[in-house]
Amino acid sequence: MNNEDEYEDLLAGLAMVNQLRGEVVEVCSDSRLVVGQVNEKFEARDELMQGYLIRVRQVRVHFKSFTLK
DSSP: OHHHHHHHHHHHHHHHHHHTTOOEEEEOOSOHHHHHHHTTSSOOOSHHHHHHHHHHHHHHTTSSEEEEO
8 A cells, every 4th residue: 555655656756857847857755666667677576566667667768868776
C-alpha cells in the first residue's frame, strides 16, 4: 500500500511539472522499491507495480532530464 502511494505521489508530481512545462525533474523518494524499479535496478513483479512503472516511464520521456533518487 505504501509503495502504491509513493507511485501515486510521483505521478501526481510529474503531471504537475509537465503541466507547468518543466523540463528538468529531480525527485527524492524514501521508497527504495519505487526508486529501484524506476531506475531499473529492481524488477517490478507485481502487476499493479508494473502498471505504475509503465505510467512513470511514459511520462518521464516528456522531460529533458529526469532523476529519481
